[in-house]
Amino acid sequence: MRLTLEPSLDPADYSFAHSIRPRFAETDAMGIIHHSAYAVYLEEARVAYLTAMGHPYREVRSGGVDFAVLELFVAYRLPLRFDDGVTVHLGLGEVTRATFQLAYLLSVDGVAHTTAVTVHGAVDHEGRATRLPRFFRDLPISGRRE
Amino acid sequence: MRLTLEPSLDPADYSFAHSIRPRFAETDAMGIIHHSAYAVYLEEARVAYLTAMGHPYREVRSGGVDFAVLELFVAYRLPLRFDDGVTVHLGLGEVTRATFQLAYLLSVDGVAHTTAVTVHGAVDHEGRATRLPRFFRDLPISGRRE
């Protein structure tokens, strides 16, 4: 495993928050949100974070860089349900020349439902590893290490 | 983290194999399979495994038990592409009274592309933890521990 972050259950440990409302299409026959939808929620929060930092992912990609997902970890503590008001808290951890990690906390009404970590590598449009864009130097690190 | 399995890169360490052909719908603008699709591939392999063991998930569910996903870990080593012939190797590890873990290796033409681990808990239809069905006692344990 490359991932070293241990996501906190305290929203105060995260620098960014994004709201999601789970779709009916994302429910399953257990009546809850299917576990595969969470990777998409994390991605939506990540995209909103980059936009909020002044570097929309569209622009990053136009600049020739993609942020490939190298690792994904999700701990499902309590289920999410259709139309819940979900807050995705996000914090940047570990940044190297070519990779970064993000920690996430998903909460509903202040209750922690899910934690997650993603590890990303900068790649060019042929998928070859490349350096992170310079703006990463200036992003605040907020995710706690293990 | 509950997960303790370290998925092996050697297919011989897995007891079951299932074939998947990634769909065009599962590709993304990077031209590869989107990382969220893998959770669904693991699930399809898991369902095929239960069927092969003589306990189709449909029957397990009719018996009042669901296998909730408690944790998911995926390490994306090499991308999958549309219409690749993917083999999902699966091995059962750690079984407790109420949980079990599975390790996975996804390979294309014998080359390891992805490894993964899922942790599951038996729950009733109201989502309360319950015991694993008895047949788990007889399933061979093949996933290597860390």
Added chain:
Amino acid sequence: MRLTLEPSLDPADYSFAHSIRPRFAETDAMGIIHHSAYAVYLEEARVAYLTAMGHPYREVRSGGVDFAVLELFVAYRLPLRFDDGVTVHLGLGEVTRATFQLAYLLSVDGVAHTTAVTVHGAVDHEGRATRLPRFFRDLPISGRRE
């Protein structure tokens, strides 16, 4: 075909609008939003519409009624792209005792990209046809007929 609505290209013909921002996960290897994602956008707009009308779909379902999709038609005129600011215009057409139709126009920066129609039937939790909830009597009909 049950569907009789002809969706207009003029936003003024619709009574409700909802904003969507297509996710990266919804792109495909053609670099555009995959056509299967649109059904989910229409559903999200429908759910937002019901909420705006004072009848959240969660409550409708708690009351024992689901709105099954009986028919779906989508005309893809121009592609949607990742992170586009999409407006989904929605109008209610044809209402019978047990079914209703909705027309949709998806636009980006005022340009029509997609039109769609869905036909729905009220069903109980066993999937049997039932009457529409009473509040449908009071909803304004705005979708133009063919």
Added chain:
Amino acid sequence: MRLTLEPSLDPADYSFAHSIRPRFAETDAMGIIHHSAYAVYLEEARVAYLTAMGHPYREVRSGGVDFAVLELFVAYRLPLRFDDGVTVHLGLGEVTRATFQLAYLLSVDGVAHTTAVTVHGAVDHEGRATRLPRFFRDLPISGRRE
């Protein structure tokens, strides 16, 4: 509407069949397969059809051509359920210089559950309309016209 095909309920009217087993991930809180999954099933059947005709979609795309979806129509008659053995019957209808239509019938144990039509346009990798590949001249037309 461009679509002119009226999909038949008789499997004998279709030239090709492909098997699908709906995934648990594709179910929804109504306990049935979500209506957005069907577009993906149709696509999978289409890809299998092209492969069976000797022209895998991967090769078509390497040759510089994509088959954009211009229109989609689905009539949901009976629900599909998790792990059903679904047969997707497919027939080619209307072929023009730059477009083609396909009709579909989805059945379970010989019972018609769903019919559908898709209309496709050949486009180059910039999304501009182009001619269909020559091999379309030799494909048998089987979908009935309205």
